[in-house]
Amino acid sequence: MTEELSNQNPSTQDSQLAEQLERLVRSIQASGHAVLPRSSDALLQSIVAAAARIFGAGAASIALIDEKKGTLDFKVAVGPGNTDVVGMSIPRDKGIAGYVAMTGQPIAVSNVEQDARFAQDFARSTGYMPRSILATPLLSNERVIGVMEVLDKIQAASFGLQDMELLGMFAHQAALAIDISQQFDRLGEALIYGLTRLADAETAVAMPDLLAALEKIKVEDPQGSDLLALADLFNQISQLGSAERRACLKVLAVFAEYGSAKAKFSRGGFGR
Amino acid sequence: MSDEQLRPAWSQAFMDVALLSLSVSGPLAQLSPEWAWGGSTGKGVRVAVVDSGIEHDHPALDSCVRGGVAVEYDEQAYMSHRIDPDPEPQDVSGHGTACAGIIHAIAPEAELYSVRVLGRDMRGRGIQFAAGLDWAIDNGMQVVNMSLSTSNQDYFALLHDLVDNAYFKNIPLVSAVNNIPAPSFPSLYSSVISVAAHAGKDPFTYYYNPNPPVEFGAPGIDVRVAWNNKQYITSTGNSFAAPHITGIVTLIRAKHPELTPFQIKTVLWACAENVQRMRV
Numbered sequence: 001m002t003e004e005l006s007n008q009n010p011s012t013q014d015s016q017l018a019e020q021l022e023r024l025v026r027s028i029q030a031s032g033h034a035v036l037p038r039s040s041d042a043l044l045q046s047i048v049a050a051a052a053r054i055f056g057a058g059a060a061s062i063a064l065i066d067e068k069k070g071t072l073d074f075k076v077a078v079g080p081g082n083t084d085v086v087g088m089s090i091p092r093d094k095g096i097a098g099y100v101a102m103t104g105q106p107i108a109v110s111n112v113e114q115d116a117r118f119a120q121d122f123a124r125s126t127g128y129m130p131r132s133i134l135a136t137p138l139l140s141n142e143r144v145i146g147v148m149e150v151l152d153k154i155q156a157a158s159f160g161l162q163d164m165e166l167l168g169m170f171a172h173q174a175a176l177a178i179d180i181s182q183q184f185d186r187l188g189e190a191l192i193y194g195l196t197r198l199a200d201a202e203t204a205v206a207m208p209d210l211l212a213a214l215e216k217i218k219v220e221d222p223q224g225s226d227l228l229a230l231a232d233l234f235n236q237i238s239q240l241g242s243a244e245r246r247a248c249l250k251v252l253a254v255f256a257e258y259g260s261a262k263a264k265f266s267r268g269g270f271g272r
Numbered sequence: 273m274s275d276e277q278l279r280p281a282w283s284q285a286f287m288d289v290a291l292l293s294l295s296v297s298g299p300l301a302q303l304s305p306e307w308a309w310g311g312s313t314g315k316g317v318r319v320a321v322v323d324s325g326i327e328h329d330h331p332a333l334d335s336c337v338r339g340g341v342a343v344e345y346d347e348q349a350y351m352s353h354r355i356d357p358d359p360e361p362q363d364v365s366g367h368g369t370a371c372a373g374i375i376h377a378i379a380p381e382a383e384l385y386s387v388r389v390l391g392r393d394m395r396g397r398g399i400q401f402a403a404g405l406d407w408a409i410d411n412g413m414q415v416v417n418m419s420l421s422t423s424n425q426d427y428f429a430l431l432h433d434l435v436d437n438a439y440f441k442n443i444p445l446v447s448a449v450n451n452i453p454a455p456s457f458p459s460l461y462s463s464v465i466s467v468a469a470h471a472g473k474d475p476f477t478y479y480y481n482p483n484p485p486v487e488f489g490a491p492g493i494d495v496r497v498a499w500n501n502k503q504y505i506t507s508t509g510n511s512f513a514a515p516h517i518t519g520i521v522t523l524i525r526a527k528h529p530e531l532t533p534f535q536i537k538t539v540l541w542a543c544a545e546n547v548q549r550m551r552v
Contacts, residue, residue: 093364093365093391098365099324099365099366099367102324102364102365102390103324103365103367103390103420104397104421104422104423104450104452105419105420105421105448105450105451105452105509105511106450106451106452106509107367107507107508107509107511108507108508108509109505109506109507109508110494110506110507110508111505111506112505136452137452139423139452139454142422142423142424142425142454143424157494158494158506158508159508160471160493160508161283161451161469161492161493161508161510162283162284164451164508164509165283165284165451168451168452171452
């Protein structure tokens with residue numbers, strides 16, 4: 001058996017490895033794109049359900065921005081008409097949610113039914129007419145990625161500022177959940193990218209089949225490629241002499257310090 | 273999430289239970305709302321509303337909007353933006369119109385200018401905001417309302433610089449603090465007049481908070497405001513508290529054009545509802 005294997009043509013070994021790798025990478029991709037978002041949808045769903053309960057709201061939803069289409073797409077919702085709301089897209093610059101997406105500022109609106117335009121927009125798309133709305137941005141790295149809304153505070157005419165501040169914390173949780181699922185997406189991309197580079201490198205054994213297999217599942221524009229470039233740099237630095245490595249470390253340490261000091265200054269003063 | 277990221281609830285300082293009673297004595301106790309803005313209509317003061325635009329022909333505004341500009345994101349242009357004249361401004365959401373309506377109700381003879389820094393394209397939000405503020409400072413605006421902020425750290429230094437520039441040019445900037453668990457600029461800088469909402473309804477009743485960064489609390493809860501398409505909505509947010517203070521600053525500015533931003537802030541403090549003026 002061992003004999004047989006060692007006698008095998010290296011290119012056959014390569015093609016078997018390539019086949020296995022392709023399967024593996026495809027399953028990672030699948031988990032990145034399908035399984036994880038599903039589990040993060042469940043988390044988002046539980047966040048909106050908890051928010052609706054705590055605020056005593058009739059309904060709640062999360063919509064995410066689709067940069068390419070210029071829309072806000074409703075991902076999860078609880079309350080009446082929730083099945084109609086999920087999957088719905090609205091222009092990113094329309095209505096209360098659009099305003100929040102545009103400005104990154106939360107807003108509460110009461111007596112909504114008195115305002116014909118909002119009422120019509122909403123009623124037309126969901127068949128549900130809210131009296132009051134509280135909407136807050138979902139922020140990821142200081143960028144608005146979506147909007148979380150709660151509708152119809154029970155036993156009150158409107159949402160107050162404390163509700164607004166509390167919803168901000170729920171929105172932060174939701175944004176973290178979305179961040180995590182996006183990072184898993186990127187993990188698959190990073191792996192493929194890394195393997196491609198490895199197969200592409202000037203190694204003793206050429207791996208044409210592996211390269212071809214990777215080519216098939218290639219990610220067009222790997223996100224986080226700047227991080228990979230950074231990793232590449234580290235790799236290069238590690239091959240330098242110890243004096244050079246120490247010099248590089250110093251530069252990096254100063255930069256890291258600068259970065260954290262910048263964050264500290266800009267957040268300073270209200271650490272209480 | 274680190275504790276650092278957990279922002280205090282700004283408006284809680286202005287709840288009835290939390291309000292601190294303060295006092296002012298000596299010569300500053302002579303300051304009174306009557307002295308500060310009694311009889312003023314804000315006549316002739318140019319007020320910029322840096323926001324989503326202003327619906328210039330909204331009935332709530334009685335033609336007080338005199339013009340403005342639209343700052344658009346433009347990748348090809350210098351610093352990725354261009355500034356287009358906007359003589360008859362419109363509003364992309366309604367928010368700027370709401371702010372303008374509040375200012376106009378308090379200072380009916382002030383001249384309002386729309387500096388639209390929001391649009392469909394969201395990529396340039398930070399640079400549009402900074403460019404809009406820069407335009408207001410360089411184009412003769414005398415009071416600026418910013419019911420907007422950014423939490424993008426990249427704009428920390430640029431906005432800081434602009435805000436200082438306004439301060440040195442005697443232009444009071446009124447900034448709404450953002451009620452989200454993140455820092456927001458420029459509302460947290462000391463040279464602006466930062467405002468959060470309180471539950472009162474009287475437009476001239478506001479409070480001073482001795483625990484900065486948020487220094488003033490003005491009406492911002494369930495306020496009936498003008499909105500796009502000549503409509504009105506009832507809304508809540510610090511965004512609507514700031515223009516109340518902008519309106520009062522405009523009145524002070526019209527009556528006492530010699531006052532600097534730090535003097536105006538002192539007048540605002542001395543005339544706040546929770547500051548007792550003790551005669552000595």
